[in-house]
Amino acid sequence: MANSPEMRASDSDRDRVAAVLREHTAQGRITMDEFNERLEQLYKSKTYGELARLTADLPDVDLRNLPAKKPDSAPQHSAQGAAMQAAWGAWAVASGVNWVIWLIVSVTSGDLAYPWPLWVMGPWGVILLVSTIVGGHRPRRR
Known part of the structure; x- marks a missing residue:
């Protein structure tokens, strides 16, 4: 039965037309x-005729048969970069918190305490540095 x-x-009809407009x-x-103008009109539309007028000057689009996009390696690189940035951020925050604790202990004891935060940030920082330098050159697993 054809829609008059x-x-x-x-x-759902409006959503389909919105997808076509997108x-x-x-x-x-x-x-x-x-x-934006057509979308505004779309959600005011009540009938199939009003919906059809929104796309009358456009060719038909079959949303099921759109060309597939080629996967590229850029998202992986940006994901790796974001992960490294998060790791460095966690290192910086943890190091900062440890130095603040060290400073509070040194000030309240009246004596300069041993700089123990170096033992927290040093090895962790070296591992992050090596991972940052070498991390981009690892072979990719599939």
Whole structure:
């Protein structure tokens, strides 16, 4: 049974048209301003006829058969970079907390305490430094 233009549209119908509009925006057929205007009209639309007018000047898009994007290695590199940045951040925070504790102990005892935070931040920092330098050159596992 074909949908007549006067038949009321559902939320899922509106979502389908929104996906088509997003795809046309991604392909450069409509600008972001046009997309926003059409999207505003889309959610005011009540019938199939109103929905059809929003895409009447655009070619049909089969959302199930969009070309697959090629996987590239950039996301992996950025994920590795983000992980290393987080590791260095954790090292810096832990080192800072240890130095603050050392400073409080030194000030309250009236004597300069042994710089024990070096034993916390030193080995950990060396491991992070080696991982940062060598980490980008490891062979990838599949």
